[in-house]
Structure formats: structure tokens, C-alpha cells
Amino acid sequence: MKKHTEPLLSVRDLNFKFTLRGQVLHALRDISLDVYPGESLAIVGESGSGKSVFVKCLMGLNDLNGYVESGSIEYGGKDLTLLKTDSDWKDIRGSRIAMVLQDPMTSLNPLKTIGWQIEEAVRLHQGLKGAEAKKAVYSILEEVGISEPERRAKQYPHEFSGGMRQRVVIAIAMACRPEILICDEPTTALDVTIQAQILGLIRQMQKKYNLTTIYITHDLGVVANVADRIAVMYAGEIVEVGTSDEVFYDPRHPYTWALLSSLPQLGVKGEPLYSIEGTPPNLFHEVKGDAFAPRNPKALKIDYVKRPPMFAVTATHSARTWLIDPRAPKVDPPEHILALRERGKDLVAKAAAEGTALYGASAPEEETGAAASAAVNEENGSAKGVTARG
Amino acid sequence: MKDYVIKKLLLGVALIFCVSFLVFSMIYMMPGDPASIMAGQLSSRENLEAIRHEYGFDRPFLVQYFDWIRKILFERDFGISYKYRLPVWGLIKTRIPISLKLTVATLIIENLVAVPLGLICAYKKDSLIDRLAVGTSLVLTAVPSFWLAAILMLVFAVNLKLVPVAGFESWRNYILPIVTGVVSGLASTIRLTKSEAMDALREKYVITAYAKGLTKRGVLVKHVLRNSLIIIAVNLFLQLPWLISGYIIIENVFGIPGMGNLMVNSIVEQDFNVIQAIILIITTLTVVCNILSDIVLGILDPRIRIAVTGGDR
Ligand SMILES: Nc1ncnc2c1ncn2[C@@H]1O[C@H](COP(=O)(O)OP(=O)(O)OP(=O)(O)O)[C@@H](O)[C@H]1O
Numbered sequence: 001m002k003k004h005t006e007p008l009l010s011v012r013d014l015n016f017k018f019t020l021r022g023q024v025l026h027a028l029r030d031i032s033l034d035v036y037p038g039e040s041l042a043i044v045g046e047s048g049s050g051k052s053v054f055v056k057c058l059m060g061l062n063d064l065n066g067y068v069e070s071g072s073i074e075y076g077g078k079d080l081t082l083l084k085t086d087s088d089w090k091d092i093r094g095s096r097i098a099m100v101l102q103d104p105m106t107s108l109n110p111l112k113t114i115g116w117q118i119e120e121a122v123r124l125h126q127g128l129k130g131a132e133a134k135k136a137v138y139s140i141l142e143e144v145g146i147s148e149p150e151r152r153a154k155q156y157p158h159e160f161s162g163g164m165r166q167r168v169v170i171a172i173a174m175a176c177r178p179e180i181l182i183c184d185e186p187t188t189a190l191d192v193t194i195q196a197q198i199l200g201l202i203r204q205m206q207k208k209y210n211l212t213t214i215y216i217t218h219d220l221g222v223v224a225n226v227a228d229r230i231a232v233m234y235a236g237e238i239v240e241v242g243t244s245d246e247v248f249y250d251p252r253h254p255y256t257w258a259l260l261s262s263l264p265q266l267g268v269k270g271e272p273l274y275s276i277e278g279t280p281p282n283l284f285h286e287v288k289g290d291a292f293a294p295r296n297p298k299a300l301k302i303d304y305v306k307r308p309p310m311f312a313v314t315a316t317h318s319a320r321t322w323l324i325d326p327r328a329p330k331v332d333p334p335e336h337i338l339a340l341r342e343r344g345k346d347l348v349a350k351a352a353a354e355g356t357a358l359y360g361a362s363a364p365e366e367e368t369g370a371a372a373s374a375a376v377n378e379e380n381g382s383a384k385g386v387t388a389r390g
Numbered sequence: 391m392k393d394y395v396i397k398k399l400l401l402g403v404a405l406i407f408c409v410s411f412l413v414f415s416m417i418y419m420m421p422g423d424p425a426s427i428m429a430g431q432l433s434s435r436e437n438l439e440a441i442r443h444e445y446g447f448d449r450p451f452l453v454q455y456f457d458w459i460r461k462i463l464f465e466r467d468f469g470i471s472y473k474y475r476l477p478v479w480g481l482i483k484t485r486i487p488i489s490l491k492l493t494v495a496t497l498i499i500e501n502l503v504a505v506p507l508g509l510i511c512a513y514k515k516d517s518l519i520d521r522l523a524v525g526t527s528l529v530l531t532a533v534p535s536f537w538l539a540a541i542l543m544l545v546f547a548v549n550l551k552l553v554p555v556a557g558f559e560s561w562r563n564y565i566l567p568i569v570t571g572v573v574s575g576l577a578s579t580i581r582l583t584k585s586e587a588m589d590a591l592r593e594k595y596v597i598t599a600y601a602k603g604l605t606k607r608g609v610l611v612k613h614v615l616r617n618s619l620i621i622i623a624v625n626l627f628l629q630l631p632w633l634i635s636g637y638i639i640i641e642n643v644f645g646i647p648g649m650g651n652l653m654v655n656s657i658v659e660q661d662f663n664v665i666q667a668i669i670l671i672i673t674t675l676t677v678v679c680n681i682l683s684d685i686v687l688g689i690l691d692p693r694i695r696i697a698v699t700g701g702d703r
């Protein structure tokens with residue numbers, strides 16, 4: 001295992017805004033995040049927390065009314081926030097970073113055969129033409145688990161089931177031969193068994209091509225299965241980031257507690273499922289203090305006044321909450337979170353001792369998210385995903 | 391695909407028959423009967439009876455109807471124009487090409503102008519050109535075409551003398567009528583194209599295409615244009631019958647001897663056989679255009695192509 005790795009992509013203090021009918025929406029607030037080569041990073045958070053906007057920043061795909069206000073995205077010796085035109089993005093979009101969109105039903109062009117749509121990417125990024133390009137298409141289709149590729153390539157998207165279409169979307173992304181693969185809720189629209197297959201396929205591609213993957217999901221069950229590291233987003237900011245085990249077994253931010261509490265597997269039998277009260281703040285107005293405070297029954301006074309900075313818990317784990325400040329009164333997380341912490345104590349200790357060891361280019365599958373996954377899926381033992389949307 | 395076309399054809403034929411029945415019954419719902427129109431207001435009873443008998447108006451309704459249909463189908467005989475005392479088909483025959491020339495030319499020019507404009511409006515939404523195009527075309531749709539025709543004639547033919555006032559011998563006679571037709575159809579085609587292209591631009595597959603690394607131009611040409619063109623192509627066929635009926639008035643203003651011109655004269659003269667024939671021909675054209683547009687849609691949109699063929703290609 002590698003001890004230490006330089007980040008592949010590094011986001012610093014990114015602020016992104018949209019103008020909408022004369023008003024300004026502050027969609028991303030001071031986001032800083034490193035992405036390491038070969039890792040699998042998950043971004044979780046409620047709907048509207050800015051996950052999609054964030055990853056679209058990495059590809060310059062946000063709507064035209066959005067703009068980077070400040071901050072930088074260092075990648076491959078460039079600052080992506082400075083790229084403007086299509087030709088600026090040429091070497092990045094599709095070539096080095098590819099994306100799988102959320103809804104496979106609408107993310108393919110209904111009027112073109114799927115072979116044509118994959119071939120478009122093959123021509124663009126592998127420089128192949130004619131029969132060679134066709135052959136490449138067939139082999140990619142086979143690789144993503146579509147049998148009879150020559151026949152299927154001639155078919156149109158509507159002739160494919162949802163899961164099959166998502167395989168095609170993955171095939172298109174893979175045809176680009178990217179370094180980073182972004183999956184924006186790749187399984188949300190699919191049923192549970194298909195979900196597992198698609199996740200398996202992405203993992204397989206990740207290993208085979210040493211891909212760095214960024215998963216967006218509201219599904220903590222999915223996260224536990226796939227992620228080396230987790231970033232929790234709330235109201236346009238990252239409130240907690242750490243290795244999968246750290247976030248699952250030693251969560252520090254009250255919002256992360258709330259997210260975990262809403263997992264059915266962690267709930268107490270017979271009691272109603274926990275759901276987070278209230279709604280996220282309106283990002284058209286600047287948020288004062290801790291964005292989660294109004295929904296946090298145990299919020300401190302300072303939470304309403306001053307915005308907490310990112311506090312480091314370990315070298316790999318940090319959270320944006322005053323609770324970590326040494327001067328803060330001791331606020332205990334909910335009981336089941338404490339229980340979870342007990343369970344994960346050993347793991348976390350081990351993680352802390354090894355520093356960045358829980359992620360890295362060669363982290364084997366069994367050690368990464370597997371323990372967390374076991375804990376999350378323990379209660380009903382199924383692979384069923386759980387949505388944290390409440 | 392074959393079944394689909396046959397189904398559409400059968401439906402079309404059924405529709406034409408329904409219309410023909412309605413058209414034929416029209417005579418019996420109107421005040422005055424054909425015989426009295428032919429004979430004139432002051433004709434004697436005996437004379438009327440004689441005419442009724444001669445033209446078979448005294449036979450049962452259905453017999454007359456089927457006789458009428460049979461003659462049209464097998465002898466291309468639409469009857470006699472009461473006014474001109476000539477076979478209706480002979481009257482119409484020369485006018486169909488004139489009307490068709492006019493409408494097809496209008497259609498082509500209109501779409502050549504409106505489709506690119508609509509695409510630009512969608513792509514550069516809220517720009518000056520978008521607002522100008524949408525605003526102007528909106529005002530122009532509100533203008534009645536006969537009024538526009540009269541104004542155009544006044545300005546360009548009467549005052550500026552750039553084109554002849556009326557007639558149909560030279561191509562210059564067709565300029566003003568075509569301009570009138572183009573202008574009145576412009577707005578709807580621009581709006582249709584714009585909204586189709588904007589819908590296509592908002593589609594998720596457009597983001598997929600960008601994410602693939604395609605440039606804006608590539609995305610527009612390969613993904614947006616083609617997808618919005620389907621509806622535009624369908625619209626092209628559906629517009630034709632509308633235009634033909636639109637020209638009923640315009641032809642009259644410009645004195646172009648097309649079907650519209652004949653239609654108006656025949657209505658004034660209560661020349662039923664001619665009216666029936668023209669309505670029937672326009673109906674048939676409408677049905678044919680509808681079928682053509684369905685076929686074009688089937689060819690261009692694989693979702694429909696497969697839905698109708700059950701997947702065999
Ligand atoms: N073009 C836009 N103009 C204005 N606001 C926008 C635009 N695109 C996104 N937003 C806003 O940015 C915020 C973040 O949206 P985003 O799509 O990133 O949420 P998300 O976390 O991906 O949610 P979900 O889980 O529902 O996909 C939302 O409040 C959204 O309304």
C-alpha cells in the first residue's frame with residue numbers, strides 16, 4: 001500500500017454562483033477537496049446540496065448562468081476555473097474526465113443507434129476510424145457486459161432496459177479512456193439488483209483501468225459499498241470529509257449524524273425511522289453561522305453567529321463544526337452513533353495509525369469500504385440501498 | 391413499416407369517404423336546390439321538374455351519392471358546373487397546378503427562412519436577433535393576409551410599379567402572393583422550430599454529448615439539429631393543406647386563377663358541383679399530406695419506426 005500520494009485533482013476554496021432573475025444563488029461555498037489517484041470518492045448529501053454543480057465544475061458543464069466566483073481547481077498543471085471555451089476544455093472534457101449521468105433513460109440520444117453514440121466517443125478520443133472504430137465499439141460493449149455486441153450496436157436506446165442503457169452510458173464514458181470517471185447518481189433510477197450490477201461494473205472498470213472515480217449519491221448503502229473516502233455536502237459546502245470508516249464510525253458533524261440516523265439499518269426496531277426536521281437554507285440569501293444549526297436540536301449559540309472552519313480530526317478526517325473546537329461544550333452524538341463508534345473503534349484507530357493508508361492507488365477492495373458496508377447492511381443483510389434523502 | 395403505411399392509408403380513405411358524404415349532403419342542407427339554381431329564380435314548375443329529372447335529382451339520396459362517387463372514381467367526372475355549363479374537372483384541372491406551384495414555392499421559401507431563424511433564436515435566446523425575429527413575426531401573424539396582400543399590392547405594384555398588379559402569366563406575378571403567404575406562415579414555423587430546438591438543447595443527452603468532448607458545433611449539428619428537424623419535417627407536410635386554404639383569399643386579391651379563386655366564385659354563384667369537387671380535392675390533399683408526414687416521422691424517428699413495425703428491420 002502506498003503511504004502517501006499527491007492529489008490528482010485539488011479544489012481550493014471554490015465558490016460558485018448562479019444568477020437567476022436578478023438574484024444570486026451561492027451554490028458552492030468555499031469547497032476544498034483533494035482527489036487522489038485511483039481512489040473512489042463518494043459525495044453524499046441531500047437533494048439540492050450542490051453535488052451535481054460541484055462535479056459539473058470539474059468538466060465545465062454547468063448552465064451558462066453559473067460562474068466561478070473565486071477559488072481554483074488544480075488538475076494536470078492547469079487551473080480548470082480559468083477554462084472558458086470548448087477548445088480550452090478539449091483536453092479535459094471527455095478525454096481525461098468522463099461522466100455518467102443520473103438517468104439512463106434520458107441521457108442517450110433517442111434517434112441514434114447506441115453503436116453510433118459510442119463510436120462518436122471512440123473516434124474523438126481513440127482516433128480510430130471505420131472498421132477499426134466499429135471493432136472498438138464492439139469490444140467496449142462486450143466489456144460492459146452487453147452480449148451480441150454487433151447486433152446490439154445497431155439498436156436504439158429505447159430497445160434497451162434501464163440497466164442496459166446505463167451500461168451503454170458507462171461504455172460511452174469508457175470509450176473516452178478517461179483518468180477520472182464521475183458518476184452522478186449512477187443507480188438512482190434503477191432497481192436494487194440492477195443497482196448492484198452497475199456498481200459492480202463500475203468497480204470492475206475502475207480496477208481494470210486504474211480509474212479514479214467520484215460517485216455522487218444520496219444512498220449511504222451504496223457509499224458503504226463503493227467508497228474509499230466520503231465527502232458529506234450540505235447547503236453548498238463540504239461539512240465533513242474522511243475515509244469511509246472514519247465517516248461511518250466516527251462521524252463528527254451533526255448533519256452526518258442525522259444522515260446516518262436516517263439509515264433504516266441503524267434505527268431501533270419498532271421505532272419510527274429517523275428523519276431530519278426542517279429544510280436546508282435558501283441559498284439565495286447568504287448563510288449565517290453553521291448552515292445546519294436551524295435543523296440541529298443540539299446547536300450551540302455560536303453556530304448561529306459564526307461559521308465554523310474546517311477542523312482536522314486526523315490527517316484524513318475533518319469536519320466543519322464548532323463541536324471539534326477545544327473550547328466547545330461536550331455534545332454527545334445520538335446513542336446509535338455512539339454504538340457505531342464503539343464498533344468501529346479498532347478500525348478507526350488502525351486508519352489513524354496508517355495515516356492515508358485507507359485509500360490510495362492500490363487499496364484492495366476488501367479493506368476499503370468493506371467493513372463499513374458490513375455494518376450498514378448488517379441488520380437486514382441485504383444489499384438493498386438506503387436513501388438518505390429522508 | 392408496410393403495415394403501418396397500409397393502416398394509415400386505409401384510415402385516410404375512410405376519412406375521405408366521410409368527408410365526401412358530408413360534402414354531398416351539403417346540397418340538401420342549403421337553401422334552394424340545384425335545379426332551381428340552374429333554372430334561375432323565375433323558372434316554371436314544369437321546367438324545374440324537367441331539370442330535376444334530367445340531372446337525376448329526383449332519385450333517392452343514397453343512389454345519387456353513390457352514382458356521384460362512382461363517376462368521380464372511374465370517370466373523373468365531377469359533374470357539370472351549373473354556371474359555366476362545362477365539366478367541373480375541366481375547370482379544375484388547369485387550376486390545380488397553379489395553386490400547387492404557389493403553395494409549394496411558399497412552403498419552401500418560408501421554411502428556408504423560418505427554420506434557420508428559429509434555430510438561431512433558440513441558440514441565442516434573448517439576444518437582439520431572437521427578440522427581433524420573435525417580435526416581428528408575432529406582429530405579422532396578427533395581420534390578416536388579405537389586408538397584407540392589399541397593402542403589398544398597393545405599395546409594390548400600384549405605387550412603385552415593381553411588379554404587375556394582377557395576372558398569372560409571368561413569374562413576377564407570383565412574387566407578391568408568395569411573399570404574403572410566406573409572411574403569414576413565418577411566425578408559427580419560427581416558434582415551432584425555436585421551441586423544438588430549445589427542448590432538444592435542454593435534453594440530458596446534450597449534456598452527455600458535451601461530456602463526451604464534443605464541441606458546441608458538434609453537439610448542435612449532430613444532436614440538436616437532427617432531433618428538432620423531425621417535427622419540422624412533419625410540420626412541412628401538415629402546413630401544405632393549410633396554405634392551400636389560406637390561398638383561397640390571397641388568390642382572389644391578386645387575381646390568380648387557382649383553385650381558391652374558383653372556389654370563391656363558385657360559392658358566390660352557388661355552383662355546388664365545383665364547390666364539392668374543390669373541397670374533396672383539398673381533403674384528399676390533406677389526407678395525403680398527413681399520411682406522408684406520418685411516413686416521414688416513421689422514417690426519421692426510430693422509436694416510432696420500431697413501435698409500428700414490431701421491431702423487424
Ligand atoms: N442553472 C441554474 N440556475 C440556478 N440555480 C441552479 C442552477 N443549477 C443548479 N442550481 C441550484 O444549485 C443548487 C445545487 O443543485 P445541484 O443540482 O448541484 O443539487 P444536487 O446536490 O445535485 O441535488 P440532487 O441530489 O437533487 O441531484 C440547487 O439549489 C439548484 O437549484
Ligand SMILES: [Mg+2]
Binds near residue numbers: 051052053184
Ligand atoms: Mg444532482
